[in-house]
Amino acid sequence: MTNRTLHRALAIGAIALAGTVLTACAPTTGHSGMPGMTHGASAPATGSAQGSANDADTMFATMMIDHHQQAVDMSDTVLAKTGVDPRVTDLATRIKAAQAPEIATMQGWLAGWGVPSAAPGSMGHGDGMMSEADMAALEAASGPEASKLFLQQMIAHHEGAVEMARTEKADGADPRAVALASTIIDAQTAEIAEMKDLVAQL
Numbered sequence: 001m002t003n004r005t006l007h008r009a010l011a012i013g014a015i016a017l018a019g020t021v022l023t024a025c026a027p028t029t030g031h032s033g034m035p036g037m038t039h040g041a042s043a044p045a046t047g048s049a050q051g052s053a054n055d056a057d058t059m060f061a062t063m064m065i066d067h068h069q070q071a072v073d074m075s076d077t078v079l080a081k082t083g084v085d086p087r088v089t090d091l092a093t094r095i096k097a098a099q100a101p102e103i104a105t106m107q108g109w110l111a112g113w114g115v116p117s118a119a120p121g122s123m124g125h126g127d128g129m130m131s132e133a134d135m136a137a138l139e140a141a142s143g144p145e146a147s148k149l150f151l152q153q154m155i156a157h158h159e160g161a162v163e164m165a166r167t168e169k170a171d172g173a174d175p176r177a178v179a180l181a182s183t184i185i186d187a188q189t190a191e192i193a194e195m196k197d198l199v200a201q202l
Contacts, residue, residue, distance in 0.1 A: 052173050052174045052175065053109070053113045053173060053174040053177070054171075054172065054173040054174070056167065056168060056171035056172045056173070057109075057113075057168070057172045057173060057174040057177045058110070058113060058115050060164060060165075060167070060168040060172060060177055060181065061106040061109050061110050061115075061177060062110065062115065062117070063127065063164060064102075064106060064161070064164060064165075064184075065103050065106050065107060065110075065117065066129075067127060067128070067129060067157075067160065067161055067164065068099040068100075068102055068103045068106075068161075069103060070129060070130060070135075070157070071095055071096075071099050071154070071157055071161075072095075072096050072099055072100055072103070073135070074092075074130065074135070074138060074150065074153065074154060074157070075092035075093070075095050075096040076096065077135075077138050077139055077150075078092050078138070078146055078147075078150045079092050079093065079096075081141075081142060081143070081146050082142075082143070083142060083143030083144070083146075084143065084146055084147050084150075085144070085147040085198075085202065087198055088147040088150055088151060088198065091151075091154075091191070091194065091195065091198075092150065094191075095154070095191070098187065102180065102184075105180070106180075109174070109176065109177065127160035127161070127163065127164050128156045128157040128158065128159055128160020128161060128163075129157070129160065130153055130157065134153060137149065138150060138153060144202065147202055148199060148202045151195045151198055151199045151202070152199060154191075154195060155192055155195050155196060155199070158188040158189075158191055158192045158195075159192060161184055161188050162184065162185050162188050162189055162192070164181075165180075165181035165182070165184040165185045165188075166181070166185065168181035169181045169182060169185070
């Protein structure tokens with residue numbers, strides 16, 4: 001089993017367990033808690049504003065919130081430094097401006113679907129997520145070194161997000177979530193190409 005597969009399996013178990021506990025402790029309201037995390041055809045998630053969310057949608061939103069938050073944190077880290085290439089700071093600013101509002105949007109979807117948001121960092125690693133050591137290395141880097149490291153890390157991070165978004169497009173049901181997945185694929189694929197060009201120039 002690959003690290004990414006293991007990560008997703010652990011995430012599925014953790015989210016499913018959280019939904020089970022929530023259901024057991026909450027008063028009966030007709031909601032069944034969080035659905036399982038399987039892909040493919042599945043029943044709509046109760047509480048969806050459009051009545052169309054399935055397991056893939058809830059997995060996508062839950063994991064992408066954590067993924068986006070780390071991208072914002074990485075951007076904040078490099079933006080706080082001096083001596084960083086201005087093309088890198090421009091990219092970091094754009095990443096933060098795009099992904100922070102998407103976090104709020106997905107948190108709203110989860111609330112509407114009756115799904116509790118996971119705590120930041122609770123999804124573990126995989127899908128391009130940086131480890132604590134990776135984040136510490138970015139924090140410690142300065143100037144040109146920080147510029148190049150940020151780009152290298154964010155390329156891997158974006159590639160993971162694109163993979164997650166493709167899974168959502170294939171398996172998701174909620175039109176808003178599928179549309180966001182398309183936006184992420186288009187925007188981050190373009191940024192990956194931009195970052196690869198920048199790395200070659202630094």
